[in-house]
Amino acid sequence: MTYCQAVQQMDADNPNVYYHDYEYGFPLTDDDELFGRLILEINQAGLSWITILKKKDNFRTAYSGFSIEQVASYGENDRGRLLNDAGIIRNRLKVDATIYNAQQILLLQQEYGSFKNWLDQHHPKTKEEWVKLFKKHFKFVGGEIVNEFLMSTGYLPGAHEPSCPIFAKIKELNPAWMKG
Template sequence: MSYCLSINGMQPESRRELHKRYHDNHYGFPIHDDNELFGRLIMEINQAGLSWETILKKEESFRKAYNNFEIEKVANYTETDRERLLNDPGIIRNKLKVNAAIENAKTIIGLQKEFGSFEKWLEGHHPKTLQEWMKLFKKTFKFTGGEIVNEFLMSIGYLKGSHSESCPVYHQVLKHSPKWLTE
């Protein structure tokens, strides 16, 4: 079932609005800012084993806890920062996920130095099948299983499937996507 159809189910208004806001304004749209790409990766990693709704409700807390997803700051987190995160009730307090965020920030800094940006690293590997992306992410990043990689790449427009063709947002995503992403 496409995400487009699933947000229209029988949900209380506040839940439906939360999902609709993400669906209509973020899901599948390209992200060109490395910090925001990193933030989306953190969010997808933290969603593992939980509902996306839980993560959406905690997004502002994640932004605050992880310095608005500033890669440089997160890469330089100390043991004190790690402990702060593990004690923050506003985020997911999972040691593997917290460690992955910090280590992945360090990895992205290396990719930025080598490729110019995290976005250029992603672009340089396009096109790939999901299986190829999964191998690349597993080799490059921490805590990036198949579903995390799939959702991350769909959510930033690198894999098709974020919206069905009958979804009104599908055409908006196409308007914002580079030509090579829509071919």
């Protein structure tokens, strides 16, 4: 078996290697972690993924441990704090979208019990159907962001090549991974 082509050429200390081996494509069950992944994907737009991975801990700290409830309650002081935090991406559209999206997830939790339940109830869908659904509920969620979020959390296939040993691990953890 060979690893995905993207990580074959990387040094072992590259954060992408750890992400590939232990996070990318693995199913998430915790709503706050799902929200955290969405935050990272939104902030990656226009930047390299390694930039986001290097700032991941800073994002977690800046956004209250990815607590949906806390981020949903952020006001102007929090916006200002985030826009002045050099440890994260300081983009007003991304900050505003993150706060809005947390508020939207709270509404989905009220209706479906959890963000994960909402995702599960809509699975499987094509990428195009997912994008349309996400755009109905969230901000700053174009096709690539939605695709990467869903691949990285196991809702769409494509995170790993079939010859990659991680592909087999994920398939064992999440047989429904191949649907979508």
